[in-house]
Amino acid sequence: MKTSSVYSPFTALTLKLVGLVMIVSSLLDYIILAIPSNSFESADAFRNWQWAVTTQSVERGVVPLVGIALFLVGYWLRNSFNDRGTEPTSYTGEIRFWVLVLSTILGLLFLLLVLLHTSNTLWRSNKISTQIEDQTTQVKNQLENTEKLQTPEGLKQFQQGLARSEANLEKAIEAGQFSPAQSQRAKLQLEANKALLKAFQEDPKAANQKLEARVNEILSRNLEQQNQIKTNVWKLGIKTILSSLLLAIGYTFIGWIGLRNLGI
Secondary structure (H helix, E strand, C coil), X not given: CHXXXXXXHHHHHHHHHHHHHHHHHHHHHHXXXXXXXXXXXXXXXXXXXXXXXXXXXXXXXXXXXXXXXXXXXXXXXXXXXXXXXXXXXXXXXXXXXXXXXXXXXXXXXXXXXXXXXXXXXXXXXXXXXXXXXXXXXXXXXXXHHHHHXXXXXXXHHHHHHHHHHHHHHHHHHHCXXXXXXXXXXXXXXXXXXXXXXXXXXXCHHHHHHHHHHHHHHHHHHHHHHHHHHHHHHHHHHHHHHHHHHHHHHHHHHHHHHHHHHCCC
C-alpha cells in the first residue's frame, strides 16, 4: 500500500504528461502537413495534394488517439487515489474537458475525410483510366497513319515529313531549345521513324504485320497496366477510408462518452 500511495500519483502525472505531449505534437504535425509546399497549378494538382494529405493524416491518426487515452487514464488514476488537488469551478477550466472536445472534433474531421477520400479515390481511378485510354487512342491513330505507308504516295509524304522533322530538330538543338534528355528522346524517335520507313520500303506487308503485332502488344500491356494501377489505387483508398472510419468512431466514442460523464 505504501508503494502504491507513493508511485500512483507519479504514474498518473506521467501518463497525463505523455498523453499531452503526444496530442500537441500530433496537432503540430497535422498543421505542418496541411500547409502545401507549393502553389497548385491546376485542379488535378490540388486533388493529388488532398489525396496525399488525407492518406498521411489517417496513417498518423492513431498517435493522438493513444495520447488522449493515456491522458484520460492518468486523470482517472489521479482521481481513484483521491489526489484531486484544487478542483476548478467549472468543467471548462479542466484540461480533461478540452481534451474530450478535441476528441469529438477529431472524430468529425476523420468522418469528413472518409467522404473526401472516397471522392478522391473515384477521381484518381477515373483519371488513370482516362490517361491510359488516351495513350491507347494515340497508338491506334499511329497505326492508322502508318497504314498509309503501304502506298507510294504515303511513303513519299512520310519521307518528306521525316526530312522536315530532322531539319527542324537540328535547328532546335543548335538553338539550345532542347535539354540533353529531350534531344536524346527526339533523336531516338527520329531513328525509329527512319527504321519504320526503311522497313516499309523493303517489304510493306511484313512491316505492317510486325507493326500490328507491336500495337496489339502495346494495347494489351496498357489494359493490364490500367487494371493493375486501378486495383492498387482502390486497395490503398479502401484501406485509408476504413482506417479513417475506425478513427472517427474511436474519437467520437471517447469524446461523447467522456462529455456525458461530465454531465454535458
